Amino acid sequence: MDEKTLPQIVGFLCKWCSYAGADLAGVSRLKMPASLIPIRVMCSSRVDPIFVLKAFLAGADGVLIAGCHPGDCHYQSGNYYTRRRFALTRKIFEELGLDTNRIRLSWISASEGQRFVNVVTEFTENLKKIGKNPVKAEVFL
Amino acid sequence: MKGSTIPLKDNLNNTIKKILKTLLEKECFDAILVPSRVPSGESFTYLLINNKDFLESCTPLPPIMPVQGARALQNFTRRGKTNLKVLCVMRPCEIRASIELSKLRQIELENISFMSIDCPGVLVTRDYIDKPKESDTLYEEVIIQWKGEHLRPTCNACVHFSYKDILSDIHIGVVGQKNHNILLVPLSEKAKAVLGKIDIQCSDDISSWQTKINEISQKKMNQRNTLFSELQGKSAGAENLDKLFSECINCHNCMRVCPICCCRQCFFESSDEVRIESEDYFIKAQNKGGIKFPTDMLLFHLGRMSHMSLSCINCGICEDGCPMDVPVAQVFSFIGDAVQKMFDYVPGKDRNEPIPILTFKEDELREYEDSKG
Amino acid sequence: MKSFKTHKSPDDTIRDMLLFLLENKKVSSIFALSKVHNNNYAYTLITDKELLKNITPTFPLMPANAGKMISRLTMIEAVKSPVAVVLRPCELRALFELVKLEQAKLDNLLFISFTCGGVFPIKTKKDSVENALKNYWTNAKTGEDLQELRECCRICENFVPDNADIILQLAGKDIDNGTSVLMKTEKGAGFLNGMSEQFSEESLESTALDTIGEIRKEKKQKIFADLKTEDFGIEGLVNIFGRCINCHACSKVCPVCYCKLCYFESADNDAGPSIFEIELKKRSALRIPADTVLYHLGRMTHIGFTCVGCGMCSDVCPTNIPIATIFTKVSERVQKAFEYIPGKDLEEKVPVSVFEMKELEDVED
Numbered sequence: 001m002d003e004k005t006l007p008q009i010v011g012f013l014c015k016w017c018s019y020a021g022a023d024l025a026g027v028s029r030l031k032m033p034a035s036l037i038p039i040r041v042m043c044s045s046r047v048d049p050i051f052v053l054k055a056f057l058a059g060a061d062g063v064l065i066a067g068c069h070p071g072d073c074h075y076q077s078g079n080y081y082t083r084r085r086f087a088l089t090r091k092i093f094e095e096l097g098l099d100t101n102r103i104r105l106s107w108i109s110a111s112e113g114q115r116f117v118n119v120v121t122e123f124t125e126n127l128k129k130i131g132k133n134p135v136k137a138e139v140f141l
Numbered sequence: 142m143k144g145s146t147i148p149l150k151d152n153l154n155n156t157i158k159k160i161l162k163t164l165l166e167k168e169c170f171d172a173i174l175v176p177s178r179v180p181s182g183e184s185f186t187y188l189l190i191n192n193k194d195f196l197e198s199c200t201p202l203p204p205i206m207p208v209q210g211a212r213a214l215q216n217f218t219r220r221g222k223t224n225l226k227v228l229c230v231m232r233p234c235e236i237r238a239s240i241e242l243s244k245l246r247q248i249e250l251e252n253i254s255f256m257s258i259d260c261p262g263v264l265v266t267r268d269y270i271d272k273p274k275e276s277d278t279l280y281e282e283v284i285i286q287w288k289g290e291h292l293r294p295t296c297n298a299c300v301h302f303s304y305k306d307i308l309s310d311i312h313i314g315v316v317g318q319k320n321h322n323i324l325l326v327p328l329s330e331k332a333k334a335v336l337g338k339i340d341i342q343c344s345d346d347i348s349s350w351q352t353k354i355n356e357i358s359q360k361k362m363n364q365r366n367t368l369f370s371e372l373q374g375k376s377a378g379a380e381n382l383d384k385l386f387s388e389c390i391n392c393h394n395c396m397r398v399c400p401i402c403c404c405r406q407c408f409f410e411s412s413d414e415v416r417i418e419s420e421d422y423f424i425k426a427q428n429k430g431g432i433k434f435p436t437d438m439l440l441f442h443l444g445r446m447s448h449m450s451l452s453c454i455n456c457g458i459c460e461d462g463c464p465m466d467v468p469v470a471q472v473f474s475f476i477g478d479a480v481q482k483m484f485d486y487v488p489g490k491d492r493n494e495p496i497p498i499l500t501f502k503e504d505e506l507r508e509y510e511d512s513k514g
Numbered sequence: 515m516k517s518f519k520t521h522k523s524p525d526d527t528i529r530d531m532l533l534f535l536l537e538n539k540k541v542s543s544i545f546a547l548s549k550v551h552n553n554n555y556a557y558t559l560i561t562d563k564e565l566l567k568n569i570t571p572t573f574p575l576m577p578a579n580a581g582k583m584i585s586r587l588t589m590i591e592a593v594k595s596p597v598a599v600v601l602r603p604c605e606l607r608a609l610f611e612l613v614k615l616e617q618a619k620l621d622n623l624l625f626i627s628f629t630c631g632g633v634f635p636i637k638t639k640k641d642s643v644e645n646a647l648k649n650y651w652t653n654a655k656t657g658e659d660l661q662e663l664r665e666c667c668r669i670c671e672n673f674v675p676d677n678a679d680i681i682l683q684l685a686g687k688d689i690d691n692g693t694s695v696l697m698k699t700e701k702g703a704g705f706l707n708g709m710s711e712q713f714s715e716e717s718l719e720s721t722a723l724d725t726i727g728e729i730r731k732e733k734k735q736k737i738f739a740d741l742k743t744e745d746f747g748i749e750g751l752v753n754i755f756g757r758c759i760n761c762h763a764c765s766k767v768c769p770v771c772y773c774k775l776c777y778f779e780s781a782d783n784d785a786g787p788s789i790f791e792i793e794l795k796k797r798s799a800l801r802i803p804a805d806t807v808l809y810h811l812g813r814m815t816h817i818g819f820t821c822v823g824c825g826m827c828s829d830v831c832p833t834n835i836p837i838a839t840i841f842t843k844v845s846e847r848v849q850k851a852f853e854y855i856p857g858k859d860l861e862e863k864v865p866v867s868v869f870e871m872k873e874l875e876d877v878e879d
Binding site: 172174177179180181183184186187188189190191192194195207208212213216217218219220221222223224225249266267270271383384387388390391392393394397398405406410411412415416417418419420422423426427430431432433434435461462463464465466 | 543545552554556558559562565583587590591592636637749752754757759760763766767774775779781785786788791795799802830831832
Binding site: 048049050053054057058059070071077080081083084085086087088089090091092094095096097098104105106107119134135136137138139140141 | 743744745746747748749750751752756777793796797798799800801804805806807808811812814815816818819843844847848851852865866867868869870871872873874877878879
């Protein structure tokens, strides 16, 4: 694949589930587009909406937050808060005419290497369809 | 001192932009920090540019100063020096503020060069935003006539509007050129070398311009002295000071827009000021019968004065930022002037001259102390 | 509710109430808007009843959000003896949100509020407001739009104070005929017990209030529709926030923006010159100071649920950006999505601080 046409996705992956799942995908030699820039966080609830906004305004075509499935959070209830915060951020995007297809919340467990690959592949395909983030060229941010 | 006469093409800003374009093309600088109109058109901000095509929206001498140039440079180099050779196009007061901020370790001046322009003053930001097109026309007149009733009050009392006592590299002379040309005056060896690289020989006589600058300086000095003696009367004593600041709602905007005020957390917003036990408020209220909320408004102003007036370069942006039209800039310039004179200190003049309260002599200021009896 | 009617103006009525409370030692001090020296208006904490003659609680100006001021007063500890606080509905709502955010304590506070006709922007010259008073109260009675008021006030549907102990019926009423006072809570009735007035039973006159609500709702729909935030996108955001100078005044006067050191002023948000250089390479030009749009969007995500639409932010903006209108609109939508009304119920937690095990399935994958 041509590096230049690949969308850039910033992914916040929780250490205990999603990051481990991503690791598993790697160890299992599963193939997926090289579009994701992973950032490991201890829990998906560490993700402040400002992180998502920063990544988006820095020019990321997509921002992924991935954590443990509800009920399985290593810290009991972190991911429930993540879900609420994500809903808030998504609503604000909607109200301000920003493309909600560019932000995504996925639950990926440590054993779901294939799921991780599916999520990234699907997200990449969607982003290819909607094109580059117009923020990339913006000067007066 | 010699300079170079450049004929004026359509207007001042376009002529300066042509020079900036050449400087970028000939790689004299890696990037230029210059004011630019915002996309919606009714205000200005600073742009860091490395591509000459982006010079289109730029206005080297904008009619207003909503953002202090020193604040922009601080945003860029607060954490360290830049590796790019950057030319900063700013007004004299913004350069003076940048020098002061470098003494406070908020700006790294390595690789930074300055281009200054003769400044007639700026319009009040809010007035401009209400009617941008009319104000643009008004400002063109201001540049030609070199006076204006609609300017920031402190601009009328500013004597540092040209090349004297500022640490600029390339200065652009506008005064007295009757809208026919501008003067490019190199103020440093670096500037001479740069101008040489773009084939500008600085061999013209600029003494008539210098004479005109001196004339206007004298006039401005008189205006300054008049303003200050008026303020002396208006502010003498606690009651008068209270009156002068009576409209203040304690929003701290003046502190926020001030280039010199650089503390991440101002003392007046720290725990000492906002985490107070309720009993303390009641004790104060009982002493006087009642207290205003937010508290400590005069303390804030006097405190800010003690913290920054030695470096106050009277740009006047504080008054622009005030939602209540309190004459903050005028009072602060007046006090700033008095304390600076006391230490024979001119802010922004010399990079190596420390701010007076950050240094000392073992034997000085004996008249203020009491050591006998 | 227990109630009484006076033949006096609203301000005089409140003065009489507060005098009664202070003289009979039912409260140790009062908090209300006053006319202070030099013809200015400011919130004051008063212990001396002589100073009651200066209070002007219903004067249509809000020089600071009273909810934020009471939070300052009770930040560390609750007040030790009763204080009567006179404030507007949005300020009371802001205070309730601050209590949920652990920034204020309500013990020993008696709340006196009124159905609110709105305020003028603080920049309005004082004598203009004083001259416009008659017109202001005529409009407050009918609910007819008064263009000179804060935009937030012209579209406010939450002008009835839900959580006050004592409510004066002002909006929707002819205040020239005297003032109607309702004691909404037992606590309120207890405090005023012994005042010379005879108490009767009355409830809030809802017809006039409904009319006003309708007018404001219509105005809101129009103003929000004109704003077209849904069509902003990045270009629209750059346009509307283009003249922002990053002064953060909006955040400092906002009652629900309570962090002492805001993220956007902390070292965490500082970018080193190398970041600027990288961004410059990517875009060829970069606005400085940077991160203007990020600041507003970030603030919106942080206070989206708790914004009460008081309008202090627009008042202090040095470049007249309609911040209050944008924030009120977006936060209203966000609050509706979670069926949350800020400041209404102390037990109702801010949506980001609670969760259900199964919910919001449409946002997760």
